[in-house]
Amino acid sequence: MPKFRLLVPVVAAVAMVPLVPALASAQGLDWKPCVSIAKGWDADDQRTECALVTVPLDYSDPGGRTIDIAVSRIRATGTRTGAIVFNPGGPGQSGMKMPLTMSESKASGLLEHHDLIGFDPRGVDYSASLQCDDDDAQPDPSLSEKDQARFLADHKAAANAACFAKDPALVKSFTTPNISRDVDRIREALGEQKIGYYGVSWGTALGAEYRTLFDSHVDKMLLDSVMPPELSVTTMDDDQAAAGENTFREFAAWVARYDSVYHFGGIEPQVEKALLDLRAELAAHPRTGPDGSPLNGETVNQFFAYPRRQWVEAAGQLSAIRDGGAPAAQPDAAASPKTGFGWDTERTGGNFFQQNALLCNESPSPRDFDTVWQHRLDRIKANPVAGSFGVYEQMCVGWPVPATQWQFSAGKSPLQLVGHAFEPVTPIGWALAMQRQIGGSLMTVEDDAHGSLSSLPCAAAAVTFFDTGQTTTQSCPGEPIPAPKA
Secondary structure (H helix, E strand, C coil), rough: CCCCCCCCCCCCCCCCCCCCCCCCCCCCCEEEHHHHEEEECCCCCCEEEEEEEECCCCCCCCCCCCEEEEHHHHHHHCCCEEEEEEECEEEEEEECHHHHHCCCCCCCHHHHEEEEEEEEEEEEECCCCCCCCCCCCCCCCCCCCHHHHHHHHHHHHHHHHHHHHHHHHHHHHCCHHHHHHHHHHHHHHHHHCCEEEEEEEHCCCCHHHHHHHHHHEEEEEEEECCCCCCHHHHHHHHHHHHHHHHHHHHHHHHHHHHHHHCCCCCCHHHHHHHHHHHHHHHHHHCCCCCCEEEECHCCCCCCCCHHHHHHHHHHHHHHHHHHCCCCCCCCCCCCCCCCCCCCCCCCCCCCCHHHHHHHHHHCCCCCCCHHHHHHHHHHHHEEEHHHHCCCCCCHCCCCCCCCCCCCCCCCCCCEEEEEEECCCCCCCHHHHHHHHHHHHEEEECCCCCCHHHHHCHHHHHHHHHHCCCCCCCCEEEEECCCCCCC
C-alpha cells in the first residue's frame, strides 16, 4: 500500500504592487492595466485590468480592521448586460487570471455581453496573503508506517500553529461566509444591483453560500464540479475513495475490451484480479527497472488512478511492468492523484495554507492523529485500491479552533449545476445532494475531468444560460476515451 503522507504543494505567491485601494464610488473602481500595477503579471496580457476593494476583516466589526481584496476585469466586447464573477476553487486558488482564461476557452461567448470579473479570495496571493514556511522534515524510514505518519502529522500541525500565530484574526476569517460577503462588496464596488456567478469546485460552495446570503443580488449562477452541501473532510476522503474504487473497476473493464493488446484477461473480474496480483507481487518483492526506477506496489497502484484520457498509457505501462520492463517515466502531475480539487504539487499560484485553514475552520473533523489514522485503515479496508489516496482529514490534525459548518438554503435566482458522471474529485453524488439542498437544474457531463465544462463544446450551454437564463438537464459528451493502437 502507498505510504500515508502529507502532500504539501510548493507555493510561490506574489504580492500586489502598493496602490491606493479603489473603493465603491459614483465613478466606480479605479481600474488600471494589471501589468502596470501587479507584480509578476504576464507582460503579454494587455487586456486584464486590476483594482482593489477594501473590506472589513470582521464583518461583525465593520468599523475595525480592513483588508484589500484584489479584483480583475476584462470588459464585454459587445452590448454589455452585466458582469459575471468567477472563482476557480481550491480553496486557496487565485482567480485573478480567470477572466483571461475564460475569454480564451470554449465559453468565450460569455464575454460578448458580460464583463468577466476575477478576484483573489482573502488569504490568497494579492489579497492579504499570509506567507508561511512549511516544515519539510522527513521521518526515519526505519519507523513503522504509522509512526512515520505521526511524525509528518505532528510536524504539519506545528507548522500550521506557527502560521496561525502570525495573525490569528486573519486566519479565523478564512471562511466561506466571509468570502461570500467579500464578493458582495465586490458587487457593490462594481456598481451592480445583481451579478452573475460562475464557480468551479470549492467555488461552487462559495456560490451556494453567496446565494444563501444574497439571493436577491444574484442574476444567474452556474456551479461546475459541485461540492457537497455539508462540509466534512472525513466524508470527502471517504467519498473520493469510493469514487476512485469505481474508477479502477471501470479501467479494468476497459482493459478487458482490449485483451488482444494488453493480455490481462477478457472480462473485468479477470483483469481486476491480474492487476491486484501484480501490485501484491511487487509489494512483496520490489525490483529495480532497467532504467533504474523503483518498481513496487505503489508504482503499480498509482497507474490505477490515471484519468480516462490516459488509460492507454496506464495499461501500456502496467503490461510492460508485468512483462519485466519498467515505466518509461514516472506518472506526471496531470495523471497522478491530486492533493486537492484539481491541485497538484507543482502549482505556482494560490495559497495552500489558506486552503488548509478554510477547510479546518469549517469541517467538524477529528483533530487527533489516532482517530484520523483509524479512519484511514477503515477507508483502505473498504476501498483497497483508492483508500490510501485521502489527503483532507489529515490536514486538520491539531487545528486550534472549532469548526462552524456550512448552512446552505435554496433561493429563487436561476441556478445551473454541472456534474461529471465519472469524476473522482467531486463525485456526481455531491451534485445530486447539493441540488436537493438548494435546487437548480443539473447538467451531466459524461467525463471524469474536474471542472471541464469551459473546455468542451457544450460550454455553449453556459453562454446560453447567462444570456437568457435558460437552464438544461441534458447530458453533455466529454472527451472520448482513446483506443489503443493495434
